Amino acid sequence: MALEAALWAALRSLEEGASLSRRLAERAAQRGQGQVHARFTANAVELEQRAATVRSALVPRSVAGEAHGTTQADGGSAADAALA
Helix, strand or coil, rough: CCCHHHHHHHHHHHHHHHHHHHHHHHHHHHCCHHHHHHHHHHHHHHHHHHHHHHHHHHHHHHHHHHHCCHHHCCCCCHHHHHHH
């Protein structure tokens, strides 16, 4: 389950990075910094794509465990239990 925990941490990190890049892009746009805006927007898009890849690896596992009634007490992960 260490791998799954690492993937969840990676997903959170990627999502937070994308969110930060979006905020910084918005500020740059408000200040008329077009090139900076474009760079932060591109970075946000890349991070969102990476997050989607990680999420696609995680969600089927979590949904499958939930569908089979797996909980943390009977061998499921904390992530599975959190989604229930």
